[in-house]
Amino acid sequence: MDIGLSETQQLIRNSAREFLEENCDTQYVRAMEEDEVGHTDELWNQVAELGWLGLTVPEEYGGAGMSFSELAILLEETGSAMLPGPFFSTAVIGAEALKIAGSEEQKSELLSKLAEGKLKTALAFHETGASWTPESVSEMTATETEDGWILNGEKRFVQDGAAADMLIVAARTGEEAKNGITLFLVETDSANVDSRELKTTSSDRMSVMSFGEVSVPKASVLGEVNGGWDVLEKVFQYGAAGKCAEMAGAGQKMLDTTVDYVQNRVQFGRPIGSFQAIQHHAADMAIEVQAGRQLARQAAWFLGEGLDATRQVALAKAYLSESYPRVCATAHQCHGAIGYTHEYDLHLWTRRATGQRLAFGDTKLHQETLADSAGL
Amino acid sequence: MRYAFTQDEEDFRGEVRDWLNEQLPDDWNGIDEDSEEGWDFTRLMRGKLADKGWLTLAWPTEYGGEGASFMKQVVFNEEMAYYRCPGIDGSAIKMLGPTLMIHGSEEQRRTLLPPVARGEVEWCQGYSEPDSGSDLASLQLRVDETDDGWVVNGSKIWTSMAHRSDWIFFLGRTNQDAPKHRGISFFVADMHTPGIEVRPIVNMAGSHHFNQTIFEDVHIPKDALVGERDRGWYIGATLLDFERSGVQYSANGRRILGELAQFAKEQVGADGRSLSEDPQIRNQFAELDVDIECARLVAYEVAWMQSVGQVPNKEASASKILGTQLMQKLAKFGTELGGMYGMLGPGSEYAPIDGKYPKMQLTSVSSTIAAGTTEINKGIIASRGLGLPRG
Ligand SMILES: Cc1cc2nc3c(=O)[nH]c(=O)nc-3n(C[C@H](O)[C@H](O)[C@H](O)COP(=O)(O)OP(=O)(O)OC[C@H]3O[C@@H](n4cnc5c(N)ncnc54)[C@H](O)[C@@H]3O)c2cc1C
Ligand SMILES: Cc1cc2nc3c(=O)[nH]c(=O)nc-3n(C[C@H](O)[C@H](O)[C@H](O)COP(=O)(O)OP(=O)(O)OC[C@H]3O[C@@H](n4cnc5c(N)ncnc54)[C@H](O)[C@@H]3O)c2cc1C
Numbered sequence: 001m002d003i004g005l006s007e008t009q010q011l012i013r014n015s016a017r018e019f020l021e022e023n024c025d026t027q028y029v030r031a032m033e034e035d036e037v038g039h040t041d042e043l044w045n046q047v048a049e050l051g052w053l054g055l056t057v058p059e060e061y062g063g064a065g066m067s068f069s070e071l072a073i074l075l076e077e078t079g080s081a082m083l084p085g086p087f088f089s090t091a092v093i094g095a096e097a098l099k100i101a102g103s104e105e106q107k108s109e110l111l112s113k114l115a116e117g118k119l120k121t122a123l124a125f126h127e128t129g130a131s132w133t134p135e136s137v138s139e140m141t142a143t144e145t146e147d148g149w150i151l152n153g154e155k156r157f158v159q160d161g162a163a164a165d166m167l168i169v170a171a172r173t174g175e176e177a178k179n180g181i182t183l184f185l186v187e188t189d190s191a192n193v194d195s196r197e198l199k200t201t202s203s204d205r206m207s208v209m210s211f212g213e214v215s216v217p218k219a220s221v222l223g224e225v226n227g228g229w230d231v232l233e234k235v236f237q238y239g240a241a242g243k244c245a246e247m248a249g250a251g252q253k254m255l256d257t258t259v260d261y262v263q264n265r266v267q268f269g270r271p272i273g274s275f276q277a278i279q280h281h282a283a284d285m286a287i288e289v290q291a292g293r294q295l296a297r298q299a300a301w302f303l304g305e306g307l308d309a310t311r312q313v314a315l316a317k318a319y320l321s322e323s324y325p326r327v328c329a330t331a332h333q334c335h336g337a338i339g340y341t342h343e344y345d346l347h348l349w350t351r352r353a354t355g356q357r358l359a360f361g362d363t364k365l366h367q368e369t370l371a372d373s374a375g376l
Numbered sequence: 377m378r379y380a381f382t383q384d385e386e387d388f389r390g391e392v393r394d395w396l397n398e399q400l401p402d403d404w405n406g407i408d409e410d411s412e413e414g415w416d417f418t419r420l421m422r423g424k425l426a427d428k429g430w431l432t433l434a435w436p437t438e439y440g441g442e443g444a445s446f447m448k449q450v451v452f453n454e455e456m457a458y459y460r461c462p463g464i465d466g467s468a469i470k471m472l473g474p475t476l477m478i479h480g481s482e483e484q485r486r487t488l489l490p491p492v493a494r495g496e497v498e499w500c501q502g503y504s505e506p507d508s509g510s511d512l513a514s515l516q517l518r519v520d521e522t523d524d525g526w527v528v529n530g531s532k533i534w535t536s537m538a539h540r541s542d543w544i545f546f547l548g549r550t551n552q553d554a555p556k557h558r559g560i561s562f563f564v565a566d567m568h569t570p571g572i573e574v575r576p577i578v579n580m581a582g583s584h585h586f587n588q589t590i591f592e593d594v595h596i597p598k599d600a601l602v603g604e605r606d607r608g609w610y611i612g613a614t615l616l617d618f619e620r621s622g623v624q625y626s627a628n629g630r631r632i633l634g635e636l637a638q639f640a641k642e643q644v645g646a647d648g649r650s651l652s653e654d655p656q657i658r659n660q661f662a663e664l665d666v667d668i669e670c671a672r673l674v675a676y677e678v679a680w681m682q683s684v685g686q687v688p689n690k691e692a693s694a695s696k697i698l699g700t701q702l703m704q705k706l707a708k709f710g711t712e713l714g715g716m717y718g719m720l721g722p723g724s725e726y727a728p729i730d731g732k733y734p735k736m737q738l739t740s741v742s743s744t745i746a747a748g749t750t751e752i753n754k755g756i757i758a759s760r761g762l763g764l765p766r767g
Contacts, residue, residue, distance in 0.1 A: 130716035131646035156726070157716050198726070200719040201734045208725065267511035276767060277751040329704075332741045336509050336749065337534045340580055340742045347580035347738070354711070354734065355719050362712070364656065 003294070008066070009073045016074050019050065020081035026345045032084035033203045038163055039085030047083075048117025053091045057099070061111035068238065072245040072300030076293075079246025079356075080253040082348060086120045086160035086205075092242040093235060094121030097168050101183065101223030101231040110166075110185075122164035124155035124186075124209055125232065132236060132361045134177040134229050140211070142171035142182055149221070151184060151214040159359075161207030162195050164188055169211070174226045181228035185220045186211075202355030237313045240360035241303055244296035244316040247324040247356050250349050251289040254331040257346070258282060262334055272334075281330050288323040295319050311373045318366035321357040328353050385451050392430070392455040399424060399461075405730065406460030408722070410583040414462065415540060419495075421463035426495030432469055436477070439485055440493025446683035450623050450676065457627035467537070468492040468499035470622075472545050472564075475615045479562070479603040488543070488564065500567075502532040502546030502589055503612065509534075510752050512547070513556045513609060517591065519548035519563065526563065526601070528571075528594040534746075538574045538587040541567050551606050562608035563600045570594070581738040616748065623679065625699025626672035632706045633664055636713055639729060643713070651713065660709055667705060671698040690761025693753035700743035700750070707736040 005013065023043055032038050047053060055071045057063020071091065078087060091114075098111050113119035129136045140153030151171055161167065167186045174180025186193065192214045198206040223231045259282055262273030272278050295316035302309035328350040332339045339346045357363070381389070399421070407414040425431040434449040435441025444452075456464060464470075469492060476485050491497045508515040517530030528548060538544065544565050551559030565572070571594035576584045603611045640651040640661075651657050674695045678688040688695075710733030711718040720727035721734045744750040758764045 126716060129644075129646060133646045135646055135648075157719075196725075198720070199724045201721045201738065202719055204719075206719070266507075267509060267514070269511075269514075272510075275751070277754070329741065333744060333750070336745050337504070337586075337742070340745065342578040342580055342582065344580075350580070350741070351738070354737070358716055358719060362715070 005073065009070055012070055012073050013077060015050075016052075016077035017080075019046075020077055020083065024081045024083055026082075026348060029082045029084055029348055038160075038205050044085055044120075045117055047085075047087060048115075051115075052087070053117055054095070054111070054115025055091060057095055057111050057115045061107055062115045063095075063111065067304030068241070069297070069301045069304040072241065072297065072304075075242050075245035076249030076252070076296075079249035082250070082352060086122060086163045088242060088246070089122045089160040089164065090114060090120050092238055093123050094119070094166075094168070096238040097121075097123070097183070097222065097231060097235045100234050101227075103219075105219070106185070106222065119166060120160070120164045121166050121168060122158055122160040123235070124158045124161065124167045124169040126155060126157040127153070128156070130157060132365055134181060137170045137172050137181050137228075140169070140171045142173050142184060144173075145215070148215055148217045149184065151186065151211045151216060154208060154210045156198065156206075156208050158195075158207045158209045160205050161188070161209050162197065163205065167193075167209065168222060170228055170232060176226075178229040179226050181232070182225050183222040183228040183231055184216055185222050186214065186216055190214055190216070200355060202352045204352065204355040236360045237309055238303060240313050240317040240366070241296070241299040241309070243356050243359045244292070244299060244313075244320045247320045247353070248289070248293040248296040250352070250356075251285075251292055251320075251324050251327045254327050254346075254349055255282070255285045255289050258285065258331045258334050265336075278334055281334050285327050285330050288327055292316075292320045292323050310369060314366040314369035314373070317361055318363050318370060321361075321363040321366070325350075325353045325357055381447065381451065385447055388448055389451045389455060392452055393459075395428065396455060396459045396461055400459060404460070406732075407462060408583070409462050410585045418462040421461060422465070422495040425463045426493065431464070431495050432473065432489075432493040435469075435473055435489065435493060439473075439477075439489040446679050450679045453623050454627040457624035458631045460628075460631065463495075465492065465498055467501045467545075468497070468543075471501065471615045472499055475545075475611060476602065478614060479611045481599070481602075483599065484564070484602060497542040498537060498540050499543045499545065500535050500538045500541040500589075502535055502538075502544045504534045505531060506533050506588075510749055512612070513560065515547055515549060515560065517546065517548045518552075519550050519561060521550070521605075522595070525595060525597040528563075528565070528591040528596060530591055532589040532591075534577070534586045535574075535589045536586045536746075538567070538589045539576060539584065543567060544572075544589065545602070547608055547612050550608075554606060557609045559606055560608045560612070561605050562602040562611040563596065564602060565594065565596045565600055569596060579739070580741065581735055583739075622695065622699060623672065623675040625702055626668050626675060629664070629668040629671065629702050629706055632710065633661065633668060635729065636706075636710055637661065640713060643728075657713070664702075664705060664709060667698075667702050671695070671702050674698055690757045693748070693756045693761070696747065697744075697750055697753050700740075703736075703740045703743050707733055707740040711737050 051064050052074060054063030055066050056068055059065040094114055098107055110119055126136050127139055140155060142149045142151050165188060167188055169184045169186050170181050171184060172180055173182040192212045194210045195207045198208050200206050262278050263271050265272050299309055299312040299316040302312040331346060335346060338344050407417050409418055429442050430452060432441040433444045433452055437443050473489060503512055505515050505517060519526050519528050532546060544567055546563055547560050548563055549559050550561040571592045573590040575588040577586050577588060578584055640657060643651045645651050645654060678691050678695050681688040681691060714728045717726060717728050718734055720731050722731040724731055759766050
C-alpha cells in the first residue's frame with residue numbers, strides 16, 4: 001500500500017495547479033460560461049502543448065503513455081479550476097473509447113490528432129430516456145447500405161457536442177438491448193448533423209444533436225457492429241472515475257475556500273471559524289473530502305492498472321455524487337449571504353456539481369452495482 | 377387538546393380555496409416573483425386580496441384588518457402557500473404590523489398601516505449590514521439627531537425587495553458610546569427620500585431579489601423613530617420572532633409533494649416501471665411526508681402559542697429550521713426525480729415541471745441563511761430555550 005503521490009504525479013499536480021492559476025481563473029471560467037464557443041483556442045492549444053490531451057495516449061500514437069492514475073491527478077486540478085472546454089470529453093472519453101475499441105487505422109490517425117489538440121471529441125449517447133443503460137439508445141438508428149451506414153435520430157445531453165469535431169454516436173443496430181448497439185465516429189460538420197444548445201444549471205455545454213439521413217462510411221464504425229455496449233460500459237467507468245477525480249479536487253477547493261473565509265469573516269468580535277458550529281461544518285467537509293479523494297484515487301488506480309474496477313468505481317461515484325454536493329452546500333452555509341450572490345464564485349462549483357453528480361451514473365445507479373456485488 | 381380546525385375555520389378554508397380557484401388561471405403553477413411579470417401579478421393579487429379584506433386578516437379593524445384569530449390567519453397563509461398565490465408583503469404584514477401594534481405610536485399605526493392593508497405599499501427590512509449579519513447588534517449605520525429629525529449615513533445589505541419598496545424599516549446606531557445593544561434605535565423611512573440609493577445584487581440563481589441600500593445624509597422626520605431612542609434592539613428582536621414563525625413551508629411542501637407524486641406516476645424509469653413503483657423512491661416520499669407533518673405541527677404550535685398570548689421563541693426557531701431544511705430536501709428530491717433532466721432549469725428545452733426544482737435547489741440554499749442562520753437559531757434553542765450557558 002502506498003497512498004502517496006509518485007514524483008511524476010506530484011509534478012503533474014504542481015505544474016497543473018500553477019498553470020491553471022495563471023491561465024484559468026474564475027474570471028475566465030465566467031467569461032467562458034457566457035461565451036458562444038465556451039473555450040478559447042489559445043488555452044486549448046496551451047493545454048495540448050502541455051501534453052494533457054494525450055496523457056494516457058500510448059507513445060506510439062504521440063501521447064505520453066501514462067496511466068489513468070496520472071490523468072486522475074490532473075483531473076483533480078482541472079475539476080478544482082473548472083477548466084472550460086471539451087477537455088474531459090476528449091482526453092478521457094474520446095481517448096479511452098479509441099484506445100478500447102479503435103482499429104489500428106483509427107488509432108494511428110485519430111489518437112495522434114487528439115493528443116495534438118487537433119481533434120475534439122464528444123459522446124452522443126443519451127436519448128429521451130437518458131439513463132446510463134443500454135435502453136437509453138432506442139430511437140437513434142443506423143441502417144447498413146452498400147458502402148456504409150445511414151444514421152437517423154436525435155441525441156440529448158451531448159456534452160461538448162457543439163465544440164467537438166467528431167462525435168462518438170451510439171445507434172441502435174439490433175433489437176437486443178445490450179447487443180444491438182453500434183458506435184460510429186461522425187464528424188460534426190457532416191451534412192445533416194445539427195446541434196442546438198440544451199441549457200443546464202451546471203453550465204456544462206450540453207447539446208441536442210439531430211441526425212437526419214446522415215451517411216457515414218463503413219470505416220466509421222468504432223469497434224464491432226452490435227458490440228457498442230461493451231465499449232460504452234468500459235468508457236463509462238473511466239467517465240465515472242474521472243468525474244470522481246474532478247469532484248475530489250473541487251471538494252478540496254470548496255474546503256480551502258471555506259476555511260479561508262471563516263478565518264477572515266468576523267462576527268461577535270471574532271472570526272466565525274472560532275465558533276464550534278463552523279468548526280464542525282469545516283471538519284465534516286474535511287472528512288468527506290478526504291474519504292472521497294481516497295475512493296476516487298483508488299478507482300483511478302484500479303483502472304490504470306487494468307484491473308476489474310467495477311466495484312471501486314461504483315464505491316467512488318456512489319459516495320462522491322452525494323458527498324460532494326453536500327460539501328458545496330456546507331460551504332454555502334458557512335459563507336452566509338455573500339456566498340449566495342452571483343458575484344461570489346461559490347456557485348460556479350455548486351452549479352457544476354449538479355451535472356457532475358449525474359454524469360456517468362448517479363448515486364442510485366452505482367448503489368445498484370454495489371448491491372449486485374454484495375451478492376444480493 | 378384538539379388536532380383539528382373548527383368548523384368555522386374549515387369553512388373559511390373552503391371559502392379561500394374557492395376564491396383562489398376562481399382568481400388564479402386554470403393551469404396556475406406559481407410564478408417567479410422576482411421577475412417583472414411576477415411583480416405585476418403580485419400587485420394585481422395584492423389589490424384583490426385587499427378588496428376582499430384578507431390581506432391583513434389578523435390586524436385590528438381600526439388599522440384596516442379584520443381582527444381575525446391567529447388560527448384563521450394560519451388557515452389563510454396555508455392556502456396562499458399551497459396555491460402559490462403571490463400578494464402578501466411579508467415584511468409589512470407579518471413583521472412591521474405586529475411590531476407597530478406593540479411598540480408604535482397611535483399616530484404611526486394610523487398613518488403607516490392602512491396603506492398596507494389597502495395593498496398600496498411595499499416595505500422592506502433594513503437590518504443586515506456588510507459587517508453585521510448574525511451579529512446584528514454590531515450594526516454601524518449611523519443616525520444622528522438634528523433639530524427637526526434625524527440624519528442617516530451608512531449602508532444596509534441583502535435588503536430584499538428594496539428596489540420595489542416604498543418604505544423601509546431599519547435599525548440604526550443612535551448612541552456611539554453605549555454598549556452595543558443599547559445604542560440602537562428602530563426607524564421607518566420613505567424609500568424616495570433623497571440620499572437613499574438602492575444597488576441591485578444578483579443572486580446565484582441569476583435573479584435580482586436583494587440589494588445594497590446606501591444612506592447618504594438622508595434626512596428623516598422626528599416621528600420616523602419607533603418606540604424609544606436607543607431601545608430599538610428590543611423592538612427589532614420582537615420583530616424577528618414574528619419573522620421566523622410560519623406555516624408556509626409545510627403548505628408549500630404539501631403542494632410540492634403532490635406535484636412530485638404526479639410526476640413520479642407519469643415518469644417511466646430505466647427499468648420500464650413507473651418511478652412511483654420504485655421502492656427507494658416510495659421511501660423518500662414517505663420520509664418527506666413525515667418531514668412535512670413535523671414542520672406543519674411545530675408551526676401550528678407557534679401559532680397556537682401566539683393565539684393564547686405566549687411568546688414563542690425556541691419554538692419559532694425550531695419551526696424555522698424544520699421548514700427551511702424541508703425546502704432544501706424537497707428541492708433536492710424534486711431535482712433528482714428528473715434524472716439527467718434535473719440539470720434543466722426554467723426555460724430549458726425538455727425541462728420537467730418547468731425546471732422548477734433545479735432552480736429551487738439554487739434558491740433554497742439561502743433559506744437556511746436568511747432571517748437568522750440555522751446555526752444562530754440552534755444557538756437560540758440551546759441557550760434561550762434550554763437554558764444552556766452561551767458558548
Ligand atoms: C468504551 C470506552 C472505553 C474507554 N477506554 C478508555 C481507556 O482505555 N483509557 C482511558 O483513559 N479512557 C478510556 N475511556 C474514556 C474516554 O477517553 C473518555 O470517555 C472520553 O475522553 C470522553 O470523556 P468523558 O467520558 O469524561 O466525557 P466528557 O469529556 O465529559 O464529554 C461529554 C460530552 O461533552 C462533549 N465535549 C466535551 N468537551 C467538549 C468541547 N470542548 N467541545 C465540544 N464538546 C465537548 C463530548 O464530546 C461528549 O459528547 C473509554 C471510554 C469508553 C466509552
Ligand atoms: C435571500 C436572503 C434575503 C435576505 N433578506 C434580508 C432583508 O430583507 N433584510 C435584512 O436585513 N437582511 C436580509 N438578509 C440577511 C440575513 O439576515 C443574513 O444573511 C443572516 O443574518 C446571516 O448573516 P451573514 O450573511 O452576514 O452571515 P454571517 O453572520 O457572516 O454568518 C456566516 C456563517 O457563520 C455562522 N455564524 C455566525 N455567527 C455564529 C455564531 N455565533 N455561532 C455559530 N455560527 C455562527 C453563520 O451561521 C453562518 O453559517 C437576507 C439574506 C438572504 C440570504
